[in-house]
Amino acid sequence: MGPRHPLGVHAGRDSFAPMTTATTSSADPGAAGSGPALAIDIGGTKLAAGIVDADGTVFGHRQVPTQQAGRDADQLFATLVQLVDQVQATWVGLRPGGGPLPVVCGVGSGGPMEPGGEAISPLNIPSWRGFPLRARLREATGLPTYVDNDAKALTLAEGWRGAAIGARDYLGMVVSTGVGGGIVLDGRLLDGERGNAGHIGHITVEPDGRRCRCGSYGCLEAEASGTAIAAITGRPPAEADAAVIARTGTLVGRAVATVATLLDLRLAVVAGSVALGYGDAFFAAAQREIDARARLPYAAGCVIRPAGLGSDAPLVGAAAVGFRGVGLTLQNEEGGGGERGE
Numbered sequence: 001m002g003p004r005h006p007l008g009v010h011a012g013r014d015s016f017a018p019m020t021t022a023t024t025s026s027a028d029p030g031a032a033g034s035g036p037a038l039a040i041d042i043g044g045t046k047l048a049a050g051i052v053d054a055d056g057t058v059f060g061h062r063q064v065p066t067q068q069a070g071r072d073a074d075q076l077f078a079t080l081v082q083l084v085d086q087v088q089a090t091w092v093g094l095r096p097g098g099g100p101l102p103v104v105c106g107v108g109s110g111g112p113m114e115p116g117g118e119a120i121s122p123l124n125i126p127s128w129r130g131f132p133l134r135a136r137l138r139e140a141t142g143l144p145t146y147v148d149n150d151a152k153a154l155t156l157a158e159g160w161r162g163a164a165i166g167a168r169d170y171l172g173m174v175v176s177t178g179v180g181g182g183i184v185l186d187g188r189l190l191d192g193e194r195g196n197a198g199h200i201g202h203i204t205v206e207p208d209g210r211r212c213r214c215g216s217y218g219c220l221e222a223e224a225s226g227t228a229i230a231a232i233t234g235r236p237p238a239e240a241d242a243a244v245i246a247r248t249g250t251l252v253g254r255a256v257a258t259v260a261t262l263l264d265l266r267l268a269v270v271a272g273s274v275a276l277g278y279g280d281a282f283f284a285a286a287q288r289e290i291d292a293r294a295r296l297p298y299a300a301g302c303v304i305r306p307a308g309l310g311s312d313a314p315l316v317g318a319a320a321v322g323f324r325g326v327g328l329t330l331q332n333e334e335g336g337g338g339e340r341g342e
Helices: 073-094 133-141 150-161 220-224 226-233 242-263 273-293 310-325
Strands: 037-042 046-052 058-065 104-109 145-149 170-175 179-185 267-271 303-306
Touching: 037 073, 037 133, 037 150, 037 310, 046 073, 046 310, 058 073, 058 310, 073 133, 104 133, 104 150, 104 310, 133 145, 145 150, 145 310, 150 170, 150 179, 150 267, 150 310, 170 242, 170 273, 179 220, 179 242, 220 226, 220 242, 226 242, 226 273, 242 267, 242 273, 242 303, 267 273, 273 303
Parallel strands: 037 104, 104 145, 170 267, 267 303
Antiparallel strands: 037 046, 046 058, 170 179
């Protein structure tokens, strides 16, 4: 293990082990021993930004609905920069004594994207196709900037500060406007050749199902995302009846069982407005489907549980992307490797 870094993390990005629990604050950010991260979350529903310190505490959280940010690519980016400027001004106001300024910008965004987030094409943001987000943000903020898939970012956050603390092998998921995922194996976040590993939203769960925006049919995102639920029912996802909630949970459980069997996983942690909004009924349906389909001994007993960070998760995850990008491994104080699954 490398020398102790003042952030309470370790040098190197080959491993990932978690820490404790995140909190949100609007004052008294305290001293982290080094600079915090400027964290940005980009999704089809909202753009959000905040400052996150090395303890996973979020300060100055601001957001704007994506649909109100403008349809043109440059107009959307200008709105994002304005949001970032407001967050940084708030941070300066919270630190009248001259506390540490952000040392890195970390971003979680919907995908797919090119390696390192050099160009992103979020399915839920049609105006950004091949948009050079990393370079534009680096220029706008003057900070080293790192971009990753938002669901991978959330997966990092849940291992660092949330419901996957202590687990070396797990699946993280977001079931919201879209569906995304990230995978940690042997304590390491998987990237894949182009940085899109874990994209569980495009696993087929209904072979003869609805056409997906990716071009395939019956993808989990085309059947169980908030966008899909609204299209299928003609109502907002929040107004779903018991049958729709059960079906959504079942399809998510079907995808989780597939991934658990493929990768020898015993834990899935799920966030997002649909999953968390549907609550116990959703998770019970998902668990029943996992139990019915993950039958091999190593996958049997895979558990699905709600994410632990709530609304903080996207920004804590974006900060984790930034810290990881500058070569810092999120480690517990003992530097332990955590447990395998449950």
